[in-house]
Amino acid sequence: MGAHPDVVAALADADAAVGRALDRSGSAVVPLALDVPTEIRSPGRAREVLASVDWWITQMQRADRMVDERLTWFWHDHFATSVMKVKVPYLVYQQHLTLRQHATGNFGELLKAVAKDPAMLVYLDGITNAANERNENFGRECLELFTMGRDGGYTQDDVVAASRAFTGWVVAVPGRPLLARLGSPWSAVFLPRRHDGDQKTLLGATGAFDMDGALDVILEQPATSRFVVHKLYRELVGLEPDADTLGALAKAFRRDYEILPLVNAIVQHDAFASDAAVRSKFRSPVEKLVGIMQAAGHPAGIAARRDALGAARALRAMNFVPFLPPNVAGFPKGTRLLAPSNLVHTFDLVQAVDGAPRVTSIDELFARFGIFDVSDTTRKVISHERDPDRRFVLAATSPEYTLV
Numbered sequence: 001m002g003a004h005p006d007v008v009a010a011l012a013d014a015d016a017a018v019g020r021a022l023d024r025s026g027s028a029v030v031p032l033a034l035d036v037p038t039e040i041r042s043p044g045r046a047r048e049v050l051a052s053v054d055w056w057i058t059q060m061q062r063a064d065r066m067v068d069e070r071l072t073w074f075w076h077d078h079f080a081t082s083v084m085k086v087k088v089p090y091l092v093y094q095q096h097l098t099l100r101q102h103a104t105g106n107f108g109e110l111l112k113a114v115a116k117d118p119a120m121l122v123y124l125d126g127i128t129n130a131a132n133e134r135n136e137n138f139g140r141e142c143l144e145l146f147t148m149g150r151d152g153g154y155t156q157d158d159v160v161a162a163s164r165a166f167t168g169w170v171v172a173v174p175g176r177p178l179l180a181r182l183g184s185p186w187s188a189v190f191l192p193r194r195h196d197g198d199q200k201t202l203l204g205a206t207g208a209f210d211m212d213g214a215l216d217v218i219l220e221q222p223a224t225s226r227f228v229v230h231k232l233y234r235e236l237v238g239l240e241p242d243a244d245t246l247g248a249l250a251k252a253f254r255r256d257y258e259i260l261p262l263v264n265a266i267v268q269h270d271a272f273a274s275d276a277a278v279r280s281k282f283r284s285p286v287e288k289l290v291g292i293m294q295a296a297g298h299p300a301g302i303a304a305r306r307d308a309l310g311a312a313r314a315l316r317a318m319n320f321v322p323f324l325p326p327n328v329a330g331f332p333k334g335t336r337l338l339a340p341s342n343l344v345h346t347f348d349l350v351q352a353v354d355g356a357p358r359v360t361s362i363d364e365l366f367a368r369f370g371i372f373d374v375s376d377t378t379r380k381v382i383s384h385e386r387d388p389d390r391r392f393v394l395a396a397t398s399p400e401y402t403l404v
Contacts, residue, residue, distance in 0.1 A: 001060035001061075001066070001069045001070060001073065001286070001287060001290045001291075002060065002061065002287065002290040002291040002293075002294040002370075003291050003294060003295070003368075003369055003370025003371075004063050004066065004294060004370075005294060005295060005367055005368045005369070005370060006063075006294075006297075007020060007063050008367075008370065009367070014273060018267055020066070021066045021067055021070075022066075022067050022263070022264065022267070023065075023066075023067075024065050024067065024068065024104065026062075026063070026064025026065045027064050027065075028064075028065065029059050029062075029064075029065075029068075029100070031097060032051065032052060032055040032093065034048060034051075034052070034089065034090050034093055035090075036090060036185055036186065037088060037090050037174070037186075038174050038175065038185075039174055039175040040087060040088060040173055040174075040175070041087075045083075045087070045088075045089055048089035048090070048093075049083055049089050049321075049323060049324070050312065052089060052092075052093050052096070052322070052323055053312070053315075053321060053322050053323060056096070056322050057286075057289065057290060057293070057322070060073070060286070060290045061290055061293055061294055067104060067260075067263065068100065068103055068104060071103040071104055071259065071263070072096070072099055072100045072103045073286070074103075074232065074235050075099045075102075075103055075110065076096065076099055076322065076325075077325065077330040077331050078145075078146065078231065078330065079095075079099065079114045079120065079146060080325040080327070080328050080329065080330040080331070081095055081117075081119050081120055081123045081323075081325070082123065082323070082324050082325050082326075082327075083323050083324055084324060085122070085123050086119050086122045086123050087122075088119075088122075088186070089323070090186065091118050091119040091122065091186060092119045092323045093323070094117075094118070094119065094186070095114070095117050095118075095119040095120065096323070098110075098113050098114065098117055099114070101113075102259075103259070104259055104260045104263075105258070105259060105260075106256070106257050106258055106259065107219075107228060107253075107257040107258075107259055108215070108216075108219050108257045110259075111146065111147065111215055111219070112211075112212055112215055114146075115138070115142070115166070115211055115215060116169060116188045116211065117188065118171045118186055118187065118188050120138070121138075121169055121170070121171055121188060122171060123328075124137040124138040124141055124328070125137045125138065126138045126166060126169050127169070127170050127171055129163060129166055129167050129168075129169070130167050130168065130194040130195075131164075131167050131168070131194060131195060131196035131197075134160070134163050134164060134167065134196075135163065136159055136160065136163040138163070138166055139159050139160070139162040139163030139166055140159045140163075141328055142162060142166075142215075142218070143158065143159060143162060143218070145328060145329060147218050147219070147221075147223075147224045147227065147228070148218065148221055148223040148224050148227055149223060149226075149227035149230075152221070152223035152224070152227060153221075153223055154203060154223075157201070158202055158203050161200040161201055161202040161209075161214070162202055162214050162218070164196040164198075164200050165196070165200055165202065165209040165210055165211055165213065165214035166211050166214065167194060167195045167196045168190050168191050168192065168193075168194040168195030168196075168210075168211075169188055169189070169190055169191075169211070170182070170188070170189050170191055170194070171186060171187070171188055171189070172184065172185060172186060172187050172188075172189050173185075173186070174186070195210065197210075200214075202214055202217050202218075203217055203218065203221055205217045205220075219257065222250065222254065224254075225250040225251070225253045225254035225257070226246060226247075226250040228253070229241075229246060229249045229250045229253050229262065230246055230250075232262065232263070232266065233245075233246070233249065233266055236263070236266050236267065236272065237266065237269070237271050237272050237277050237280070238277050238280030238281035238404065239271055239274075239276060239277055239280055241271075245269065245271070249262065249265055249266065252265065279400075279403035279404065280403075280404075281403065281404040282333075282334060282335065282337040282338060282402065282403060282404070283337070283401065283402055283403065283404050284320060284331065284333075284337060285314070285315055285318045285320040285337075285342065285345070285346075285349065286315070286320055286322065287404070288346055288349055288396070288401070289311060289315065289349045289352060291369060291370065291396075291401070292349055292350060292352065292353060292396050293352055293353055294368075295357065295368035295369045295392070295395075295396070296353035296354070296355070296356065296357050296368075296392070297357050297368075311348060311349050311350075311351050311352035313348065314345040314346075314348035314349050314351075315349075317341065317345050317348075318332075318341070318342050318345050319331065319332055320332070338402070343397070343402070346396060346397050346402075347393065347397060349396070350392070350393050350396055355388075355389050355392070356388040356389045356391065356392035357392070359388075362374070362379060362382055362383060362391075365382075365391060365392065365395055366395060366400070368395075369395055369396070369400075369401050371395075371398075371400045371401060373400070374398075374400060375399070375400065378398050378399065378400060381394060382394050382395065382398075
């Protein structure tokens with residue numbers, strides 16, 4: 001996340017940069033300490049959300065385990081869950097830790113962990129999904145957004161069968177006597193009496209599937225590996241994979257669903273560092289913010305700034321607050337990131353830093369942003385500006401920084 005200019009300055013070549021980005025030998029993050037709420041309407045929720053956002057933005061700036069941060073963000077967008085509906089910041093933060101734990105591990109294990117995650121159970125109404133009153137929200141989104149994709153070949157009957165298999169899970173909410181006795185506070189609990197244990201036919205397979213059994217059937221589908229591979233390839237390369245590349249990567253991924261080997265295979269592909277891949281992606285507001293803070297050499301999160309709320313409000317205006325995706329499909333992508341309001345709010349993101357870094361040239365300034373091929377027009381505009389803080393803002397809002 002971000003250009004990590006101080007790291008880049010010490011690297012010999014592109015291969016060294018890729019190796020450094022994939023290096024996981026650095027220290028793991030220290031989790032944020034959030035109090036376990038005693039009731040669902042506990043006070044201080046906004047403060048806890050801001051603390052969680054600030055903590056994560058700080059982690060994104062770190063040079064340790066860079067691939068962990070990139071993939072944790074990817075899975076956060078993939079399994080989008082909003083605190084706006086969940087209402088308990090503690091739960092969405094616990095989900096974040098689950099995503100972080102499995103981010104570079106096994107997709108099958110990640111999928112099963114998220115399916116039973118208390119925040120997801122609340123967000124997609126899994127807690128109301130019972131044998132006698134089925135709720136299909138998670139069943140539908142699991143197939144459409146998390147595994148097989150909208151054109152993956154499943155039918156409405158498969159949505160129904162999956163939803164039946166997913167019945168029976170609730171969350172042990174403190175303050176509610178019956179639920180509180182079922183497990184530790186805010187944990188997911190399986191209630192056999194609420195589960196539909198009858199035979200089901202899902203994607204051509206028949207059995208008395210429970211949640212894990214149904215997810216195993218879904219993981220066996222070629223469409224699942226193709227959908228996840230395609231999405232991760234787009235995230236890392238910025239281009240559409242050709243049919244042969246997608247087929248080969250998906251076939252290998254489906255054998256064991258190990259995430260890090262898939263990442264390695266993608267970044268070793270010729271397309272990853274090709275000319276076509278350069279500036280093929282639009283930098284997201286979170287990536288802009290992290291890069292701005294790295295460029296300035298800012299050592300901490302946005303809460304360290306007196307006027308940091310300006311940056312937080314800018315993320316909110318751009319529908320890009322971590323833990324608060326606008327909908328279950330995740331955060332805005334592609335050309336939607338070029339909306340005029342988003343470009344204007346980039347100026348507000350600069351409020352997260354205390355000022356421009358000390359540099360001796362325009363090239364050094366752009367290197368702080370990870371930009372090394374500045375256009376003549378951008379160079380001319382910034383050359384005419386003498387104030388270092390304004391130069392910094394112009395670099396942060398330049399076309400070269402808008403695209404990755």
